[in-house]
Amino acid sequence: MKTISGFSKLNKDQKIEWLSQQLGEAQGESFLKIKDFWHADEQVQKIMDDFSENTVSNFYFPFGVAPNFCVNDKIYHVPMVIEESSVVAAASKSAKFWLNRGGFKAKVVNATKAGQVHFIYRGDKEKLFSFFNVNKSRLKSAAAPLAANMEKRGGGIKDIALRDKTSSLENYYQLDVSFDTCDAMGANFINSILEKFAETFQDMAAQHTAFNEVEQEVQIIMSILTNYTPDCRVIATVECPIEELGEFSGGMGAKEFAEKFERAVQIAKVDVNRAVTHNKGILNGIDAVVLATGNDFRAVEACVHAYAARDGQYRSLSDCTVDDGIFKFELDIP
Secondary structure, three states, X not given: OOOOOOHHHOOHHHHHHHHHHHOOHHHHHHHHHHXXXXXXXXXXXXXXXXXXXXXXXXXXXXXXXXXXXEEOOEEEEEEEEOOXXXXXXHHHHHHHHHHOOOOEEXXXXXXXXXXXXXXXXXXXXXXXXXXXHHHHHHHHHHHHHHHHHHHHOOOEEEEEEEEEXXXXXXXXXXXXXXXXXXXXXXXXXXXXXXXXXXXXXXXXXXOOOOOOOOOOOOEEEEEXXXXXXXXXXXXXXXXXEXXXXXXXXXXXXXXXXXXXXXXXXXXXXXXXXXXXXXXXXXXXXXXXXXXXXXXXXXXXXXXXXXXHOHHHOOOOOEEEEEEOOEEEEEEEEO
């Protein structure tokens, strides 16, 4: 394989031709067939190309629908993009099963998102905290124009806190900011606010007369949202009398199935080997919906796994109880 300079400046046909030449005659001829995946409508294809860099073709995944999900007494037909057909089949079967058993009950526990301004301060801690407490309102005022539209929708900046992280890294502090972005993911909104906070905080420190020359030189490392949002959670639950679970293969009765199901979830709570695979199964369905709706499944995955590993112990994202003749299964997802 040869290296190339200026690959991004080639048009799409030139990129494909160059790549096919690198693969050798047989593979090169096969590679040229990726043009078959171009969209027939040139305008649509241009939109596809503009999503990314160095595009040469499109990568297709099956787009399916799992119908008849009853969630909070409302029917939804859920789009799912995934290469594993059994996931859509299982979701559809589950939706049908629970449709006449009360459906799924879901509630948003919290919608708080967060971000940090990471900075270095080489000085007296007490002076820094005193400075922050006095100027906290000025930070919010400086970002007010950026937050105005979100506030009109009922969201905005919830709080700003100064965190001392010097026990982990010398001279390291952060402004820890919480946000309510309503129904939006809010990444651009959060990052814009954080950048404004960083600029304002640094400028105020440089002019603060109680700081010495070293303390005035606050060094901003980065201002960025975090995908770890353990307070931004949804809980979904299903339940029904055990006898309504039906009969299972091998002659297994409803009670035995419910008890084994409960025990399987308990194992996922205490054994990391099972928990990771258990949670992967949950994410099969979640990722499929996130992809189908054009959202960032990497952010969801990162947050979910971090949440599962909170307090240093990786655990199940679900719970199951079999009590008083009732089977209940619950998901707790950030």
